[in-house]
Amino acid sequence: MIRFEDVGLRYRTGNDTPTEVLHDITFQVPEGGFRWLMGPSGAGKTSLMRMIYLAVRPTRGRLFIQGTDIVRAERRSLPRLRRRIGVVFQDFRLLPHLNAFDNVALPLRIAGRPEGQIRADVAEMLRWVGLAAKFESHPHQLSGGEQQRVAIARAVIGRPMLLLADEPTGNLDDTQAERLMQLFHELNRLGTTAIVATHNDALVARHPARALRLDHGRLIADG
Incomplete structure (x- = not known):
């Protein structure tokens, strides 16, 4: 499902010389695998996640997601792959003009699912995460923990092939x-x-499960 081969990632901030934030990362996760991603703040966890959900491409090395060579793939081929990845962000990224129901329904509507099926699936998911009474609430009307549960429901509603969660239990x-x-x-x-x-x-x-451990942008353990 995921394969990193000597991947490095550089960021440019302003006019500064690009800084490499990930160094020589090599690991693989098989289809159906589960991994914890661990390390102190600033270790590079979020940067690693951003590459996996295709927000950025590696600066060097090779990255494969479900057999697709991300470095060499044409940009127009990536949105279809990205739609099969569910992501739970630390900052939730809910759309403020949509209520909880419509935020969760969004991936299914983009995928063209029938509205009757969407209503049933979203209602069941929101009940499961304990938000049965919050269908009509907008993000500003929800607590941090409630917003996080809406974000989680949105990420998993479409049964993604790959799920990435960045500190999903923090709130x-x-x-x-x-x-x-x-x-x-x-x-x-x-x-x-x-x-x-x-x-x-x-x-x-x-x-307990296998863990990827990062420190100062380097993978120090995969086990």
């Missing part, structure tokens, strides 16, 4: 965090490949 209490992990494990059991970035060592201890 959730222990009960909701466990409920979320149950959802991730169920999707993974059904074949979705998942990478979950977290600082929550207790959560990792309760749900």
Whole structure:
């Protein structure tokens, strides 16, 4: 599903010389795999995630997502692949003019699903994440934890082939965090490949799995 080969990533800030934030990253995740992504703040976790969901391309090295060579692929071929990737962002990225229901429904509408099916699937998902009473609420009317649950529901509603979650339990209490992990494990059991970035060592201890560990932009462990 994912293969990195000696990948490096540079960012340019203003007129400064480009800074390499990821160095010589090599690993692979098989289809249906689950990985924790761990490391201190500034280790490069978010930059790694951005490459996997195709927001940026590697500066050097090779990156393959479901067999597609991302470095060499034509730009017009990437949106179709990107639509099969579900992403839970740290800052939620909900559309403020849409209510909770329509934010979650958005990926299904883009995919052209029938409206009757959309209504049933979205209602079930929002009930599952504990937001049955918040269908009509807009993001500014929701707490941080509620916004996060809407963002999670939106990311998984289309049963993505690949799920990326950046600190998805950061605004959730222990009960909701466990409920979320149950959802991730169920999707993974059904074949979705998942990478979950977290600082929550207790959560990792309760749900042991292989971990990718970054430090100062380098992969220091894959196991």
